[in-house]
Amino acid sequence: MDREQKMLLKEIMEYSFALVETALYLDTHPFDQKALSLHNDYSRKYHELVSIYQAKYGPLTNDRMSGCPWAYINGPWPWEIEFDMH
Amino acid sequence: MWIYEKKLQYPVKVYTTNPTLAQMIIEQFGGADGELSAGIRYLTQRWTMPTNQVKALLTDIGTEELAHWEIIGTIVWKLVKDAPIDQIKGTPFEAHYVNHGKSPYPHDASGVPWTAAFINSKGDPIADLHENMAAEQKARATYEWLINISDDPGVIDALRFLREREVVHFQRFGEALRIVQEEMDKKKYY
Numbered sequence: 385m386d387r388e389q390k391m392l393l394k395e396i397m398e399y400s401f402a403l404v405e406t407a408l409y410l411d412t413h414p415f416d417q418k419a420l421s422l423h424n425d426y427s428r429k430y431h432e433l434v435s436i437y438q439a440k441y442g443p444l445t446n447d448r449m450s451g452c453p454w455a456y457i458n459g460p461w462p463w464e465i466e467f468d469m470h
Numbered sequence: 471m472w473i474y475e476k477k478l479q480y481p482v483k484v485y486t487t488n489p490t491l492a493q494m495i496i497e498q499f500g501g502a503d504g505e506l507s508a509g510i511r512y513l514t515q516r517w518t519m520p521t522n523q524v525k526a527l528l529t530d531i532g533t534e535e536l537a538h539w540e541i542i543g544t545i546v547w548k549l550v551k552d553a554p555i556d557q558i559k560g561t562p563f564e565a566h567y568v569n570h571g572k573s574p575y576p577h578d579a580s581g582v583p584w585t586a587a588f589i590n591s592k593g594d595p596i597a598d599l600h601e602n603m604a605a606e607q608k609a610r611a612t613y614e615w616l617i618n619i620s621d622d623p624g625v626i627d628a629l630r631f632l633r634e635r636e637v638v639h640f641q642r643f644g645e646a647l648r649i650v651q652e653e654m655d656k657k658k659y660y
Contacts, residue, residue, distance in 0.1 A: 397477055404479070404534055408638065411527040412645040444476045456476070463544040467481035 483624030484548035489563035492549035500576025500584035509535035511589035
């Protein structure tokens with residue numbers, strides 16, 4: 385995985401984590417406008433980045449379209465990625 | 471229904487090869503207070519939860535725990551994948567190796583296999599949410615002991631992230647308990 389792909393994946397991972405955090409908070413505070421606004425901003429940005437990533441590098445989930453051959457299987461798989469760079 | 475997302479929840483960096491540390495960290499892969507127990511516990515308790523907020527919370531935390539289980543498996547794998555046999559012999563990982571090679575396996579640090587007896591689902595939301603709060607504190611304590619014995623800065627970084635999540639989950643389960651208690655009080659039913 386080259387540097388550019390890894391940077392984009394890490395950015396997606398950051399938004400994805402922020403969404404987990406806002407979702408858990410909203411589960412017990414469903415009327416919190418400020419948290420909802422944060423969640424919705426992160427969601428928009430997350431889906432934008434995922435679209436860019438998938439168009440370039442193939443599906444992150446197996447419900448996405450792919451050219452031939454089926455790009456979902458391409459490595460490295462998450463547990464094989466070297467995250468050493470900053 | 472679940473769908474796999476081809477990414478880790480947190481970037482796992484491991485700088486050293488250390489089968490002994492791998493064997494200790496496997497406590498959180500298949501031990502009583504580990505991530506597998508957490509995920510199965512919360513996802514199993516959902517059917518008898520009385521309010522939508524708490525059904526959502528158990529679904530989302532249970533799902534996050536499976537992502538943590540993947541992080542732990544990744545730390546263990548990265549600590550052993552390059553180990554030559556000489557670096558495995560004589561370590562606590564040797565007994566694991568003769569049965570599982572370098573694959574992670576859901577047992578605790580001393581080799582006790584994961585069992586459903588590690589968790590409960592009582593069909594009683596007050597009992598279940600108290601169990602979950604205790605489970606998060608026990609997991610937090612385990613992460614602190616693991617951080618104390620770790621000397622790889624990448625491993626410590628990931629363990630600190632996972633420890634923080636236990637604190638957040640404890641907070642959310644406390645709120646869930648209050649929500650369920652208020653709901654029950656409204657129905658004058660206890």
